[in-house]
Amino acid sequence: xxxxxxxxxxxxxxxxxxxxxxxxxxxxxxxxxxxxxxxxxxxxxxxxxxxxxxxxxxxxxxxxxxxxxxxxxxxxxxxxxxxxxxxxxxxxxxxxxxxxxxxxxxxxxxxxxx
Amino acid sequence: xxxxxxxxxxxxxxxxxxxxxxxxxxxxxxxxxxxxxxxxxxxxxxxxxxxxxxxxxxxxxxxxxxxxxxxxxxxxxxxxxxxxxxxxxxxxxxxxxxxxxxxxxxxxxxx
Numbered sequence: 421x422x423x424x425x426x427x428x429x430x431x432x433x434x435x436x437x438x439x440x441x442x443x444x445x446x447x448x449x450x451x452x453x454x455x456x457x458x459x460x461x462x463x464x465x466x467x468x469x470x471x472x473x474x475x476x477x478x479x480x481x482x483x484x485x486x487x488x489x490x491x492x493x494x495x496x497x498x499x500x501x502x503x504x505x506x507x508x509x510x511x512x513x514x515x516x517x518x519x520x521x522x523x524x525x526x527x528x529x530x531x532x533x534x
Numbered sequence: 535x536x537x538x539x540x541x542x543x544x545x546x547x548x549x550x551x552x553x554x555x556x557x558x559x560x561x562x563x564x565x566x567x568x569x570x571x572x573x574x575x576x577x578x579x580x581x582x583x584x585x586x587x588x589x590x591x592x593x594x595x596x597x598x599x600x601x602x603x604x605x606x607x608x609x610x611x612x613x614x615x616x617x618x619x620x621x622x623x624x625x626x627x628x629x630x631x632x633x634x635x636x637x638x639x640x641x642x643x644x645x
Contacts, residue, residue: 426576452632463624463636464577471632509576513632521567521592522634526576
């Protein structure tokens, strides 16, 4: 079945450091890939997505490229801010006979210190 | 903006009680989902529904059931609550572009 594996956290970085959060997936077919973010005390919200191989999703300075050859969708940001402290979830969509469902990774907690 | 509303932010129930978690969305989405979120386990899919009166099991449906009598409302039912069902429950609906919109969550404690 479909699954997502994320690097374990917590990840602690200083402000302006470079961020990479690794995500690899296993899937049948051609899923769409997503990064969701959960800020403290809030619900999850979509950060970015990519729908096919070599697509790059980007938002708020974050980027991720859909790599079919390595089945990866790593999240990157060139210079993190304190306000980026949150939990980040990688996810993929899978189509069953009935419709779509998203499978999420376990989440990676990021703490950015001043 | 899409609004997904979960009826309770915090809920405390006793073992063996029947528990209803309600979720309402206001964007006429067909697909709706229930997840539970646990530390170290991330989000796990319990059930989802792709249309009124239709439902499909997710990865961990045991001990749960769902109801979708109207398009905007998707209810999660714990038939007989147990302590291992203490968790954060998240409802979501999906727009046409696969984007999920989440509610704020219900933190359920079963004593």
